[in-house]
Amino acid sequence: MHPFTYHSAGTVLEAVQAAARGARYIAGGTTLVDLMRETVERPDDVVDISSLPLNKIHTAGNGILRIGSLVTMAEAAAHPAVRDLYPVISQALEASASAQLRNMATIGGNLLQRTRCSYFRDVSADCNKRRPGSGCAARGGYNRMHAILGTSASCVAAHASDLAVALVALDAVVRLHGKDGERLLPLAELLLQPGSTPHREHALEPGELIMRVEVPEHPGRLASGYLKVRDRQSYEFALTSTAVALHVTGGRITTARVAAGGVGTVPWRLKAVEDALTGRRPSPGLWSEAARHATRGARPLTHNRFKLPLLTRTVERQLTEIGGTL
Template sequence: MELFQLKRASSVAQALDIAETDAGSQQSGASMRFLAGGTTLLDLMKLDVERPTQIIDIHRLPLAQVEAIDGGGVTIGATVRNSDLANHPLIKTHYPVLSEALLSGASAQLRNMATTGGNLLQRTRCVYFRDAATPCNKREPGTGCSAIDGFNRNLAILGTSDHCIATNPSDMSVAMTALEATIHVESKQGKRSIAIDDFFLLPGATPHRETTLKPGELITQVTLPAPAPGSRGVYLKLRDRASYEFALASAAVVMTVSSGKIAHIRIALGGVGVKPWRSREAEAALLDRAPEPTAFQAAAEAALQSARPQSQNGFKVELAKRCIQQALKLATQTA
């Protein structure tokens, strides 16, 4: 870990002032990061993957509330801890898919520290990204992707490019994608609201650019729209072991059934995409159809039709299909 300067902010305005000042020094090679729970950033600093010279501690900011908003829906502060969010009555009652996703991730100790904003910015667990001695386009653009011809069992099969096949590791973001969350950010230039599906970027030829965040921007909150009456949500995670493990394949399903047909459906996948993967193809295959096995199978086939498996992760194609079908089955059974 390299030397860095730590600054503590007591308000959003102060954090943005510091960030703007630090951004001016980035032209000389400095880099700035916001720190909340630190469950990802500190690990990467110890591995010499992240090398910030300026760190702004934001965990004291007044962004730790979960509140209902007018017209339905909920707002979630960026520093809300994962454990608090998962167990909040508003989330457990109206957004069970999000609660299930959060409780399936990491360990209780990490959930007690990890924050909503930090979870959105989690970085891949690809072993080559986390090994500073190996080539990695995401870590050092232009050096190559070691995973394509290396160990890629756990990596992505959807949205990949010739430059990167790293998987997004977040469970929370998969559920929020199915819930059509909006991410709110602030900087000295003003405020922006970003639909979650537009927040994450495909790797293309620039895998080091993972989100649409601009330098100096701070995530302040996430909003979820009001759930549709009678909607049902399920998060199903398939992994090598029952706890403290990242997904090989996961599915978040939010569904409404009316008059025996699927009237509203959102499906997002984890463990198989370079970002939390919304499958509009699967949704189109289900809309206005009866919730029965043949429809679920058609949706699963549609979701994986563009998969590009690598040498060791071809099993994920069938695994993800079965995950989707089982999640849809569970959603139809949810009271």
């Protein structure tokens, strides 16, 4: 492990100032410590933020939900308001990692976790995320777990967070605190597609800290849920996943939010599926028709072409499941 200095921040301002000078934030440490052991990450300074007062969950208004960035995944999944208002969040969290990791890992850390691409984690392999300009070994290598949406010539790594998929489907935003104060940023804009700069994974300014995640007010109570398809039922990353949130008024779908995981370089909003649903009357035929739009724009690789039909079937299955509760 690369030598580093460590200190604990007593205030948000202290943490932000340290990070603005180049220190890395650490809380649960379930991702960063692993990457430091593998020498993928080599920070010179680490600032512990686990004692900051960012570990509360609040609700207000018509479905407004605020989750502090230091709330653990297990705490968020078990919270009565989360389970009642947005089961898609609790289901996504419970489908993530192991129980031990969920007890340690934080909401903020989960959103900013780095890819599980095996070439990224192998320091002997070419990887533009880890060493810009070196190439992407995954494109010509074994790429079964890699992305088919949002890829580029520089990177095909899939984003690993289940939670982020659920939150993108709910139009969630993150409240950030940096050296210039606070700002709100849509979660869909926080995580960046690779393009020609895959080493730039998020839109945070130097030193910015995620304070909390906010799910905004919706026009009516949403029926929601998360489905994850994987090689085994525990402690495994998604081959595909789907988060669905629907609201019906007067017998027609007035709000349709659908996002996919395991297939995108970022949590992937399926806008074409949403458009096919909005304004229509729920029916089995509609779920099948809308799901056929899920793979629009996909660019499969040598070993992950199976994700095309799998994603379509996953979306249809979850639309059918949630549609049956309307």
